[in-house]
């Protein structure tokens with residue numbers, strides 16, 4: 277995917293499917309949108325979305341679907357029946373389709389391609405020239421004597437101008453330091469973003485759900501969204517993974533990642549890290565005091581060229597940290613509560629995920645500091661009431677990969693039911709990000725496997741902490757070699 281397109285992807289203006297499985301799930305979404313539009317918007321005098329848009333204050337977006345026939349899946353993966361049903365409702369539903377590819381597809385034996393060839397008008401382009409036909413353009417007789425050729429404008433420039441208008445609107449309505457897509461509403465019409473910041477007044481998050489319900493996939497999508505949308509000047513990640521200590525290994529090339537902890541037995545490592553965060557908070561507090569600043573948001577507004585990065589710690593399977601001896605557990609939960617309470621003002625944020633809160637030391641004091649709660653399917657009333665509030669048990673009714681997004685500390689009225697986005701190709705996305713990211717902004721995550729390695733080099737002097745250290749320069753050669761191996765030019 278060219279880099280200018282990945283910029284559109286970040287803003288949900290563009291999406292791509294690389295496999296027939298992904299194509300199926302995208303077609304599911306399109307079919308659902310089409311069905312909803314037919315049920316709710318069309319009827320009477322209004323038979324198409326374009327008519328609807330001419331008569332409505334709320335404009336429905338159009339979808340342009342481009343199909344590369346050269347890479348069309350063979351076999352029955354994307355069934356002909358399915359294609360036909362999307363094509364049949366396309367025009368009314370506001371979908372527009374363009375199929376393209378090398379001329380050889382005209383002879384293809386694939387039934388789906390034959391169907392496309394027979395139902396779409398053909399535009400042949402040869403050496404950048406083409407001829408309009410009556411089939412393509414009713415008033416074609418008026419074009420006689422004209423010569424047509426394809427233009428090759430500066431694509432980066434076009435995309436820039438689209439993004440300028442688009443991101444301006446986004447920026448005006450947004451003072452969140454984090455906002456990444458994670459799900460879509462049940463009718464498929466709205467994207468649900470995972471957001472933290474001053475607008476929603478949420479600075480930490482808690483995620484629950486039974487085994488296999490989609491928690492790790494959601495975390496992965498948040499972590500990928502961060503790589504795509506924010507640089508290490510904006511957000512730095514610490515990933516702790518307590519499931520067999522392997523899942524977060526896939527992020528060893530994440531450009532925003534400071535440390536990845538892979539030892540599921542090592543409770544001491546998490547204690548050491550939280551102590552490190554406490555020191556960071558202390559340093560930042562003394563900088564703010566000196567400069568008379570209220571908090572990190574004020575600091576970053578006043579110093580747009582040297583912002584302080586937000587630090588996000590993500591702990592998957594956090595309940596495993598409550599398996600050690602009682603003293604250690606109690607100390608860990610005390611530290612966690614302290615960091616969570618002070619983190620808001622100093623830019624230290626925590627996202628916790630667990631199957632159940634039962635048996636942990638996560639109490640009401642800690643929960644009251646964590647306004648954003650997300651739950652996948654649960655099977656016990658008590659689990660649902662622990663993550664949300666008394667009698668808020670909607671999580672018991674969820675289907676697979678559905679979630680409740682609640683920004684109001686679990687208040688029942690704020691439940692937002694949604695469908696979580698499916699797993700993505702992590703390696704592909706990260707290597708796309710590498711191609712467009714300034715090397716100066718790429719961190720080399722430190723993989724921590726034992727508590728010995730976690731010894732803090734608390735390098736953060738006051739000056740350094742204004743911009744933290746750039747990327748880790750020790751072992752730079754090995755790092756550059758690694759990039760080369762990934763096919764990334766340095």
Ligand SMILES: Nc1ncnc2c1ncn2[C@@H]1O[C@H](COP(=O)(O)OP(=O)(O)OP(=O)(O)O)[C@@H](O)[C@H]1O
Pocket residue numbers: 485486487488489490491492493494519631677695696697698699
């Ligand atoms: N939104 C989704 N759409 C399609 N498949 C999904 C989705 N979310 C998760 N899956 C699939 O479901 C399986 C379980 O997901 P995941 O590992 O995220 O669950 P989990 O809640 O973290 O489970 P556990 O508690 O056992 O760690 C994975 O194989 C994943 O590919």
Ligand SMILES: [Mg+2]
Pocket residue numbers: 491492493519592
């Ligand atoms: Mg998991």
